[in-house]
Amino acid sequence: MRIIAGRAKGRNIDAVASATRPTSDRAREALFSTLASEFGDFDGLHVLDLYAGTGAIALEALSRGASVVHAVEKDEPAAQAIEKNYENIKSAQCPGMFHLYTMGVNRFLQDKAQWQYHFVYVDPPYDLDDLDVVETLIQLVSGGFLHPQALIAVERNSRVREISWPDGLEQVREKNYGQATIFYGSPTPEDAENG
Numbered sequence: 001m002r003i004i005a006g007r008a009k010g011r012n013i014d015a016v017a018s019a020t021r022p023t024s025d026r027a028r029e030a031l032f033s034t035l036a037s038e039f040g041d042f043d044g045l046h047v048l049d050l051y052a053g054t055g056a057i058a059l060e061a062l063s064r065g066a067s068v069v070h071a072v073e074k075d076e077p078a079a080q081a082i083e084k085n086y087e088n089i090k091s092a093q094c095p096g097m098f099h100l101y102t103m104g105v106n107r108f109l110q111d112k113a114q115w116q117y118h119f120v121y122v123d124p125p126y127d128l129d130d131l132d133v134v135e136t137l138i139q140l141v142s143g144g145f146l147h148p149q150a151l152i153a154v155e156r157n158s159r160v161r162e163i164s165w166p167d168g169l170e171q172v173r174e175k176n177y178g179q180a181t182i183f184y185g186s187p188t189p190e191d192a193e194n195g
Contacts, residue, residue: 001056004029006042006063008089015054016077023056023123023155027177031153032060034175034184035119038151042066048117048145050105050136051124055082061119062094068115069096074104109139116147126157134164137185141168146187154183 001013004025023031039045042065049058052071059082062069073079079102086098101108105124120140124133133154140146151172154163158181165171169185 001025001054003060003063003089004032006060006065006092007094008059008063008092011063011089011092013054013056013059013085013088014081016075016081023053024177024180027155027175027180027182028056028060030175030177031057031121031182032064034153035061035151039118045119046115046117046147048072048115048120050108050120050122052082052100053078053123055085055100057121057123058082058098059085059089062096062098063089063092065095066119067096069098070101070115070117071099072101072103072105072108074102074107076102105136106139109136109143109145111143113144115145116150117145118147118150120146120150120152121155122152123155130160130163134166137169138166141166141187148187150187152185154185155180156183157181 003009003011045066046068047061047066049071052073055071058069058071082100158179163183165185170188172184172186174183
């Protein structure tokens with residue numbers, strides 16, 4: 001895997017075979033095309049990558065100019081791979097701030113949000129129960145982690161036909177990429193106005 005675009009374009013991303021299931025290059029490229037059409041320039045964007053795995057989504061956002069990029073991953077070998085991958089792109093001098101939180105997603109979301117994120121990528125293990133995914137989404141809303149115009153992308157196995165968006169979020173689209181489907185959601189208009 002490689003960084004697709006931006007300052008670190010072409011830099012390698014190492015995976016940890018036993019611990020991660022990297023988002024395919026095709027899905028990653030389509031995801032960032034969606035983000036570009038949604039937000040335009042990445043400058044000023046705050047990005048949160050939950051269940052970060054290799055860190056490919058977070059580091060791609062950093063390469064493309066996101067201002068604040070946070071990755072959350074509790075698996076130690078995966079976290080070490082993210083650190084190594086970040087070191088690999090540091091010389092590209094991406095202007096944004098990157099931080100890896102080596103902890104579980106629920107633990108990270110228990111604290112009050114220090115930042116509001118414009119884009120949140122949620123890519124849990126496919127065997128994680130749907131109720132746990134919904135709980136993550138609830139914590140994002142209730143903890144104040146979402147910018148009023150935030151976009152959330154949830155990657156699930158394509159056998160999952162739909163996900164249940166909690167109060168405060170609504171689905172805006174979904175895209176299928178073979179074994180993976182990415183569901184996109186955003187704050188409901190009334191919640192965005194109150195945010």
